[in-house]
Amino acid sequence: xxxxxxxxxxxxxxxxxxxxxxxxxxxxxxxxxxxxxxxxxxxxxxxxxxxxxxxxxxxxxxxxxxxxxxxxxxxxxxxxxxxxxxxxxxxxxxxxxxxxxxxxxxxxxxxxxxxxxxxxxxxxxxxxxxxxxxxxxxxxxxxxxxxxxxxxxxxxxxxxxxxxxxxxxxxxxxxxxxxxxxxxxxxxxxxxxxxxxxxxxxxxxxxxxxxxxxxxxxxxxxxxxxxxxxxxxxxxxxxxxxxxxxxxxxxxxxxxxxxxxxxxxxxxxxxxxxxxxxxxxxxxxxxxxxxxxxxxxxxxxxxxxxxxxxxxxxxxxxxxxxxxxxxxxxxxxxxxxxxxxxxxxxxxxxxxxxxxxxxxxxxxxxxxxxxxxxxxxxxxxxxxxxxxxxxxxxxxxxxxxxxxxxxxxxxxxxxxxxxxxxxxxxxxxxxxxxxxxxxxx
Numbered sequence: 338x339x340x341x342x343x344x345x346x347x348x349x350x351x352x353x354x355x356x357x358x359x360x361x362x363x364x365x366x367x368x369x370x371x372x373x374x375x376x377x378x379x380x381x382x383x384x385x386x387x388x389x390x391x392x393x394x395x396x397x398x399x400x401x402x403x404x405x406x407x408x409x410x411x412x413x414x415x416x417x418x419x420x421x422x423x424x425x426x427x428x429x430x431x432x433x434x435x436x437x438x439x440x441x442x443x444x445x446x447x448x449x450x451x452x453x454x455x456x457x458x459x460x461x462x463x464x465x466x467x468x469x470x471x472x473x474x475x476x477x478x479x480x481x482x483x484x485x486x487x488x489x490x491x492x493x494x495x496x497x498x499x500x501x502x503x504x505x506x507x508x509x510x511x512x513x514x515x516x517x518x519x520x521x522x523x524x525x526x527x528x529x530x531x532x533x534x535x536x537x538x539x540x541x542x543x544x545x546x547x548x549x550x551x552x553x554x555x556x557x558x559x560x561x562x563x564x565x566x567x568x569x570x571x572x573x574x575x576x577x578x579x580x581x582x583x584x585x586x587x588x589x590x591x592x593x594x595x596x597x598x599x600x601x602x603x604x605x606x607x608x609x610x611x612x613x614x615x616x617x618x619x620x621x622x623x624x625x626x627x628x629x630x631x632x633x634x635x636x637x638x639x640x641x642x643x644x645x646x647x648x649x650x651x652x653x654x655x656x657x658x659x660x661x662x663x664x665x666x667x668x669x670x671x672x673x674x675x676x677x678x679x680x681x682x683x684x685x686x687x688x689x690x691x692x693x694x695x696x697x698x699x700x701x702x703x704x705x706x707x708x709x710x711x712x713x714x715x716x717x718x719x720x721x722x723x724x725x726x727x728x729x730x731x732x733x734x735x736x737x738x739x740x741x742x743x744x745x746x747x748x749x750x751x752x753x754x755x756x757x758x759x760x761x762x763x764x765x766x767x768x769x770x771x772x773x774x775x776x777x778x
Contacts, residue, residue: 340414344431347407348439354400356443357462360454361385361392368452373646381459385466394473395466404435528645528680533638535712535730536680537661537670545570546581548628552590555628559583566658568671569632575668577660579632586631637662640669648677703774706760709733709767722774724753732757733767751775 364382371379385392411431415423447454466473544562546555548571559567559581567581638647638659651657657674696708697719707716710731716722729735736744736759739752743765749758758771 340410344407344411344414347403347410348434350403351400351407351435351439352443353458353461354396354403355440356447356454357458358393358396358400359444359447360451360458361462362389363448363451364455368455371456376456378456378459381463382455385459385462388466391466391470391473392462394476395462395469398469398472399465404439407431407435528648528677529643531644531680531712531714532641533644533647533661533672534640534669535714536644536676537640537672538676539670539710540574540668543568543671545574548572548578550628552628555581555586556590559586566673568635568660568668569628577635577637577668579629579635580658580660581628581632585633589631635660637666638672639664644677644680647672648674651677705772707732707770707772709736709770722755724755732770732772736767736770 361382364386368379368382372383408427408431411427412424415427417423419426544558544564544567546558546567546569548569550558562583565583567583568577569579569581570576571578636654636656636659638650638661640661640663647659651659651674659672661669661672663669696711697716698706700706705720710733712731713722713724713726713729713735716724716732717726724732724735729738736750736757740748740750744750744759744762744767746759746762749756751757754774754776756773756775758773759767760771761768
């Protein structure tokens with residue numbers, strides 16, 4: 338009876354390996370979200386999926402080991418009990434038991450409860466993956482000689498992209514008559530692929546306040562601007578010390594008696610400075626608080642962060658603006674909650690927005706005039722243009738990348754099935770481009 342108990346345990350372990358393989362290779366993106374939120378089991382799942390070659394090697398070795406051991410033990414027990422005919426019965430019983438209880442049943446449960454099973458089995462498999470590395474690593478090296486292994490992490494990324502493309506196909510199939518709705522659904526999927534550098538307002542277009550300005554200058558600058566939040570720098574524009582909110586600024590200015598009652602937008606800076614001086618107390622000290630006391634703490638985020646991650650961060654921090662920096666910590670621009678929402682629903686203009694020329698304009702001859710700073714992702718979504726997005730973010734960036742030099746107004750280039758003509762330049766920046774789709778000519 339001891340042999341039968343051991344065989345049952347071995348079949349259970351085999352089922353564990355089979356279910357673990359199905360669950361860990363099919364876990365949904367929810368696992369990644371849980372890992373980002375700090376779930377320790379989800380983090381283990383992500384680490385195992387990053388090294389799927391070692392994971393699968395461990396599972397296959399463990400599964401085959403217990404199956405062979407169980408079959409050998411069942412055969413030995415049957416021989417002692419039934420003689421040579423026991424080999425037949427041992428083979429039949431072990432085949433049925435292995436298929437049903439070690440393959441079909443655990444795999445079906447793993448398919449029905451993929452994420453739960455993955456979170457349950459991952460902590461148990463992790464030490465086994467570590468212990469079997471002396472066996473799985475040489476096996477991986479052998480497979481690499483035949484080109485049968487993938488680079489670390491590439492399989493997970495490939496699976497993610499495959500799922501996204503599958504979802505895109507489903508959207509196109511099931512919403513053929515809902516053009517706007519289809520675009521919006523595609524935009525939601527783009528949140529996992531687009532990064533902040535795709536949607537941020539570049540530093541050259543950001544309205545910034547110098548910490549050295551007096552209150553009169555700041556008041557005029559803020560009042561004449563269309564924005565409500567302003568990065569404040571000290572001495573150089575890379576040294577951002579905070580963010581000024583117009584509402585906070587004018588509220589505080591009003592409280593000390595210099596605000597709305599004394600503010601005249603037509604006054605000169607000298608007039609306003611004189612009024613600021615009138616607010617000094619009897620000791621000669623300025624009664625106005627320091628501009629720095631109005632500032633909110635700057636929130637810096639990396640330009641490579643995906644839009645979905647930033648959207649979640651905005652929700653958690655209950656903030657509406659973040660400062661984007663590159664890998665060296667240099668200030669690159671700002672991103673707002675509205676910027677991300679507009680990627681889903683389209684442009685949101687209010688009564689204070691200044692109208693701008695249309696960024697993509699269709700001509701009567703079928704060509705398009707496109708602003709240089711239009712992201713390639715937008716062109717793919719709006720016009721279905723298949724331009725490489727791994728080389729540049731904007732259309733102007735792609736033209737410069739392919740030309741491998743600064744371009745001149747009037748120059749033409751042909752690549753990726755399109756003809757590009759530089760229509761207008763603003764100093765060294767490409768302002769507008771005439772694009773002809775050669776594949777449709």
